[in-house]
Amino acid sequence: MTTNKQYNVAVVGATGAVGQKIIQFLEEKPFQVNRIKLLSSKRSAGTKVLFDGKEVTVEEATPNSFEDIDIAFFSAGGAVSKQLAPEAVKSGAIVVDNTSAYRMDKDVPLVVPEVNEEDLKNHEGIIANPNCSTIQMVAALKPLQDAFGISRVIVSTYQAVSGAGLSAQDELTGQTKQYLDGEEMTANILPAGADKKHYPIAFNALPQIDVFEENGYTKEELKMINETKKILHEPELHVAATCVRLPVFTSHSESVYVETKKEDISVKEIRQTLEGGAGLVVEDDPSTQTYPTPLSASGKKEVFVGRIRKDLDANNGFHLWVVSDNLVKGAAWNTVQIAESLVKNNLV
Numbered sequence: 001m002t003t004n005k006q007y008n009v010a011v012v013g014a015t016g017a018v019g020q021k022i023i024q025f026l027e028e029k030p031f032q033v034n035r036i037k038l039l040s041s042k043r044s045a046g047t048k049v050l051f052d053g054k055e056v057t058v059e060e061a062t063p064n065s066f067e068d069i070d071i072a073f074f075s076a077g078g079a080v081s082k083q084l085a086p087e088a089v090k091s092g093a094i095v096v097d098n099t100s101a102y103r104m105d106k107d108v109p110l111v112v113p114e115v116n117e118e119d120l121k122n123h124e125g126i127i128a129n130p131n132c133s134t135i136q137m138v139a140a141l142k143p144l145q146d147a148f149g150i151s152r153v154i155v156s157t158y159q160a161v162s163g164a165g166l167s168a169q170d171e172l173t174g175q176t177k178q179y180l181d182g183e184e185m186t187a188n189i190l191p192a193g194a195d196k197k198h199y200p201i202a203f204n205a206l207p208q209i210d211v212f213e214e215n216g217y218t219k220e221e222l223k224m225i226n227e228t229k230k231i232l233h234e235p236e237l238h239v240a241a242t243c244v245r246l247p248v249f250t251s252h253s254e255s256v257y258v259e260t261k262k263e264d265i266s267v268k269e270i271r272q273t274l275e276g277g278a279g280l281v282v283e284d285d286p287s288t289q290t291y292p293t294p295l296s297a298s299g300k301k302e303v304f305v306g307r308i309r310k311d312l313d314a315n316n317g318f319h320l321w322v323v324s325d326n327l328v329k330g331a332a333w334n335t336v337q338i339a340e341s342l343v344k345n346n347l348v
């Protein structure tokens with residue numbers, strides 16, 4: 001902390017999976033909060049939420065909600081951000097947006113503080129928080145990019161249902177009970193609430209996250225591809241992604257294949273480089289079966305890396321297993337870290 005200034009903050013989507021975590025991290029005082037305004041849709045307006053031991057009443061988010069607000073965290077879906085983030089900026093707030101509404105806008109920094117904090121300097125009122133699966137992958141790629149250069153990334157994800165909100169978590173619980181009671185499972189949300197068909201996630205694996213685009217990729221896969229190039233400032237980087245939803249409540253796992261520009265690097269060098277990476281924890285020892293899992297990563301702020309291997313055919317190819325809590329580093333913690341960086345660098 002370099003300042004004693006206090007900030008008025010708003011959390012839009014305060015009753016949601018991500019919003020609740022943002023509130024929890026603000027209670028840890030990454031910077032001083034003078035006043036907090038908790039906003040939701042009409043449905044949850046009037047709900048009481050505790051912040052720092054005091055009861056705060058949730059209000060309906062409207063264009064007039066942002067007077068006197070310094071920092072507004074948005075995590076209520078892209079449509080709400082499109083409608084209300086410009087209003088918040090007009091009122092003088094800086095918006096840190098958790099949705100995909102502005103991520104690929106040229107003038108909007110897309111930031112993981114350990115990777116590209118310097119991009120915050122160019123903000124024009126809105127800063128975007130990347131997709132959860134992108135955040136953990138770029139955190140692991142950045143030290144390798146800095147040390148050796150990277151030319152190709154191929155990722156397959158194993159993603160938790162909490163990435164699709166509280167209702168998807170309830171769906172997994174309900175379907176698990178139905179299956180174990182011998183009943184037919186009812187599916188209304190996954191793989192994508194907005195799509196026509198729904199499949200059970202319990203005891204299943206769904207190779208669809210979000211809706212399909214015309215080229216056969218899902219929106220989630222294209223987010224990983226495009227956001228990675230933007231955050232790493234590598235428009236020419238080759239990136240391919242296959243995103244899969246699993247019946248896991250929290251934490252996304254990723255099998256990441258990366259090719260370095262520099263040849264003849266050893267696994268030892270890759271491991272040492274990752275061990276020095278900001279926000280990274282290497283858990284990698286086959287002799288003791290040490291590697292990260294969704295359960296071991298849940299609730300933690302770091303990105304965990306294990307199963308570090310050299311490809312058996314490509315001299316510059318390496319395989320990594322990258323796990324992180326999608327609601328923590330993948331969403332709320334990265335969002336709060338962005339605000340902390342803004343405060344620290346006098347950008348609010």
Ligand SMILES: NC(=O)c1ccc[n+]([C@@H]2O[C@H](COP(=O)([O-])OP(=O)(O)OC[C@H]3O[C@@H](n4cnc5c(N)ncnc54)[C@H](OP(=O)(O)O)[C@@H]3O)[C@@H](O)[C@H]2O)c1
Nearest residue numbers: 013015016017018040041044075076077099163165166331
């Ligand atoms: N879950 C993740 O891993 C993750 C990661 C990164 C980004 N995100 C993004 O963050 C956003 C929220 O995700 P979530 O998982 O927290 O969803 P969620 O659990 O379904 O919560 C949605 C929140 O948005 C509020 N809301 C809905 N419609 C609204 C409206 N018209 N005006 C104001 N508030 C409204 C809800 O309020 P009510 O209680 O009134 O319904 C609730 O607080 C999504 O855009 C998602 O893409 C999620």
